[in-house]
Amino acid sequence: MDTTHCTVDGWVDAIPAPGPHGTAMFDLTVCPADADTLPDNAPDTVVSCTGTAAGIVHELLTGIQPGDLLRVTGDLVQPQTPGGPARLAVEVLEVLDTAPMLVLSDMVIDRYGDYCVIFDADTDAVPVFTARGTWVGLADNPDAITTLIDIHERVHGGDDR
CATH class of the missing domain: 2.40.50.140 (Nucleic acid-binding proteins)
Structure with missing residues (x-):
């Protein structure tokens, strides 16, 4: 060798x-x-x-x-x-x-308990889904996400339908 x-x-x-x-x-x-x-x-x-x-x-x-x-x-x-x-x-x-720090851009998926949200740098609106992929709605801005989830919980009882 x-x-x-x-x-x-x-x-x-x-x-x-x-x-x-x-x-x-x-x-x-x-x-x-x-x-x-x-x-x-x-x-x-x-x-x-x-x-x-x-x-x-x-x-x-x-x-x-x-x-x-x-x-x-x-x-x-x-x-x-x-x-x-x-x-x-x-x-x-x-x-x-060192490598330059990676910057998240475009879209980021985040979890809110049993819900998933998608943040897009180009818009304030935030799509919200259940973790299983059921459409919940479109929050006008990040501050409205919890309100949208609360309404979904009250109407559907937290079921993923």
């Missing part, structure tokens, strides 16, 4: 996951040094990483989010079969940049 000690910069694609025996695993999309000269359709290089040190595992599982730019140092093990993923045993983890 061919092993190389190296440092790699890249973006985290997905939330790191707990691995076996107290480890944390994640994929790192490598930032090529010659990115400006690569064609637009060049494939990404992805390195599968594993952290074993308690501090690194804690940071990976609690502080790292998709889109974070990391610098990792460790032992890179080349794949046993051509085309397989390279594996990096992370010894040092450095956060170079």
Whole structure:
């Protein structure tokens, strides 16, 4: 097995996951040094990483989010079969940049007990359904949701009809 000690910069694609025996695993999309000269359709290089040190595992599982730019140092093990993923045993983890905060936009579904409401950034009106999908009505604004639910409860006795 061919092993190389190296440092790699890249973006985290997905939330790191707990691995076996107290480890944390994640994929790192490598930032090529010659990115400006690569064609637009060049494939990404992805390195599968594993952290074993308690501090690194804690940071990976609690502080790292998709889109974070990391610098990792460790032992890179080349794949046993051509085309397989390279594996990096992370010894040092450095956060170079964090991903921008995700902003909820467009629509958000929320629960009010046994009811679901849909908030749309483009309108004040709020559609209200039971959790089973039965139409309750359209609240004129978020402040009118509880009134609409109360009326539905009185008329239908809370039944989902």
